Amino acid sequence: MTFEELPLANPLQRAIRAANYEKPTPIQEKAIPSLLDGKDLLGIAQTGTGKTAAFALPILQRLLDSGKFRSPKTCRALILLPTRELAIQVEECFRLYAKFTAISTACIFGGVSDVSQKRNLMRGIDVLVATPGRLLDLITQKAISLKNLEFFVLDEADRMLDMGFIHDIRKVVSMLPNSRQNLFFSATMPQNISDLAATILRPNPVRVEVAPQSTPIERIYQELYRIDKRRKGALLKELLCSHEDMKKVLVFTRTKHGADKVVRVLEKAKIKSAAIHGNKSQNRRQEALGNFKTEQIRVLVATDIAARGIDVDDVSHVFNYDLPNEPETFVHRIGRTARAGKDGVAISFCAPDEEEDLRNIEKLTRVKIPEGDQSIYDKLPPPQKETPESEARNNRGRVPKRSGEEVKRSNQENKNQWKKQKGFFKPQKQQEQQEQKTVSTSAIAEDLNHRKIGKNRPGSRARRRMREEAARQAQMEKGLSKN
Numbered sequence: 001m002t003f004e005e006l007p008l009a010n011p012l013q014r015a016i017r018a019a020n021y022e023k024p025t026p027i028q029e030k031a032i033p034s035l036l037d038g039k040d041l042l043g044i045a046q047t048g049t050g051k052t053a054a055f056a057l058p059i060l061q062r063l064l065d066s067g068k069f070r071s072p073k074t075c076r077a078l079i080l081l082p083t084r085e086l087a088i089q090v091e092e093c094f095r096l097y098a099k100f101t102a103i104s105t106a107c108i109f110g111g112v113s114d115v116s117q118k119r120n121l122m123r124g125i126d127v128l129v130a131t132p133g134r135l136l137d138l139i140t141q142k143a144i145s146l147k148n149l150e151f152f153v154l155d156e157a158d159r160m161l162d163m164g165f166i167h168d169i170r171k172v173v174s175m176l177p178n179s180r181q182n183l184f185f186s187a188t189m190p191q192n193i194s195d196l197a198a199t200i201l202r203p204n205p206v207r208v209e210v211a212p213q214s215t216p217i218e219r220i221y222q223e224l225y226r227i228d229k230r231r232k233g234a235l236l237k238e239l240l241c242s243h244e245d246m247k248k249v250l251v252f253t254r255t256k257h258g259a260d261k262v263v264r265v266l267e268k269a270k271i272k273s274a275a276i277h278g279n280k281s282q283n284r285r286q287e288a289l290g291n292f293k294t295e296q297i298r299v300l301v302a303t304d305i306a307a308r309g310i311d312v313d314d315v316s317h318v319f320n321y322d323l324p325n326e327p328e329t330f331v332h333r334i335g336r337t338a339r340a341g342k343d344g345v346a347i348s349f350c351a352p353d354e355e356e357d358l359r360n361i362e363k364l365t366r367v368k369i370p371e372g373d374q375s376i377y378d379k380l381p382p383p384q385k386e387t388p389e390s391e392a393r394n395n396r397g398r399v400p401k402r403s404g405e406e407v408k409r410s411n412q413e414n415k416n417q418w419k420k421q422k423g424f425f426k427p428q429k430q431q432e433q434q435e436q437k438t439v440s441t442s443a444i445a446e447d448l449n450h451r452k453i454g455k456n457r458p459g460s461r462a463r464r465r466m467r468e469e470a471a472r473q474a475q476m477e478k479g480l481s482k483n
């Protein structure tokens with residue numbers, strides 16, 4: 001099948017040609033005709049299969065056909081996604097396919113100011129791509145209403161549930177008008193996901209299932225370096241400095257802290273790099289990703305969670321700076337290279353305590369990863385002994401597990417420290433003096449008592465009165481004792 005054979009309007013056909021799509025992917029072939037007929041769709045597909053175009057093109061076609069117009073503060077199609085990165089990516093696709101039409105698109109997500117998002121919604125929008133939290137927020141603020149919605153797409157449903165969005169989804173669905181076309185996509189379809197799909201889709205939806213376009217592992221050239229944790233940075237630096245062909249490099253670390261550390265090492269060596277992880281602001285993440293896509297930076301360092309669903313073409317090398325605990329994650333990581341018939345290289349670092357992870361990976365992939373160039377070890381600084389601090393830091397970014405008893409003791413210690421700082425405990429002598437004082441300064445004693453027994457303390461005005469009263473009494477006592 002070709003795109004020309006699909007009943008898509010000229011502006012859409014032009015956009016497809018401009019995007020250099022030669023022929024529809026399997027999911028597009030299966031989904032587009034049914035969606036153009038107005039049917040609901042249940043899609044089991046992952047990112048990378050071309051599923052965005054599979055739902056975007058028919059939605060755009062039907063929006064063009066309907067002859068309706070958007071009204072202020074409403075949208076006609078809503079695409080709900082779990083993360084900001086995915087929302088931005090999907091909106092970019094809609095914008096690309098709609099660029100020769102007058103259809104408007106907008107993207108709303110949390111973590112940034114809502115001012116410009118609200119401004120965009122004022123005149124109404126045809127296609128709104130949103131994450132659930134910010135959407136509900138803007139609905140509450142009456143910046144957007146879903147009353148005119150014609151198309152509803154729930155994308156990455158399994159991940160939505162993983163991330164705890166189920167209540168938000170239910171809330172959004174309860175606000176949708178009854179007559180609408182629904183599309184539901186998920187990479188997996190366990191019982192809870194199909195139950196959710198049943199509450200959203202009309203009966204007998206078209207079911208489309210496509211296997212992910214996985215990269216055959218044999219096409220990826222792999223290398224392994226056995227190295228202690230403290231010299232991984234030096235090894236990465238050495239490899240990057242000695243191989244100019246490593247142009248678009250994706251480095252995976254296990255922790256956010258680890259990702260930042262790698263960037264610091266590379267920056268010192270004047271290798272342009274940036275990190276993306278959950279602690280980075282949305283703008284910083286988008287900037288890093290954009291710079292990586294346009295090759296303004298050579299290395300992008302990412303944690304697995306941050307890299308989820310991010311689509312970057314032409315990654316030349318993938319580094320497993322830390323080996324993942326789950327072998328499936330390894331397959332997913334190295335599949336970022338050698339895409340679309342191109343070659344790719346995956347280089348893995350294995351520290352002594354990661355040997356078991358390596359064994360599991362080799363077992364799953366049924367590939368024995370060959371060791372890399374051994375002469376590189378001569379160029380590295382000699383191994384350093386681990387200190388208890390570095391051990392603790394290296395402990396995969398996790399604080400070592402403590403027993404219940406230890407946790408209790410440390411909580412008590414913290415509590416005591418806090419009490420000491422707040423003056424609940426006084427040294428012995430001071431306490432005796434305090435006790436003497438309490439006879440005369442009853443107001444202060446009462447205040448202290450309040451604190452000790454954890455009652456609400458009196459307000460500041462009452463405390464001031466109590467202090468004044470205590471001072472007056474002390475003055476009187478002084479006067480009496482003088483006399």
Ligand code: AMP
Binds near residue numbers: 020021024028051052
């Ligand atoms: P998606 O699964 O929607 O995230 O798409 C993955 C990638 O495939 C995106 O970069 C799309 O631009 C690209 N793509 C989608 N449809 C086609 C097609 N028919 N031919 C070539 N590339 C496509």
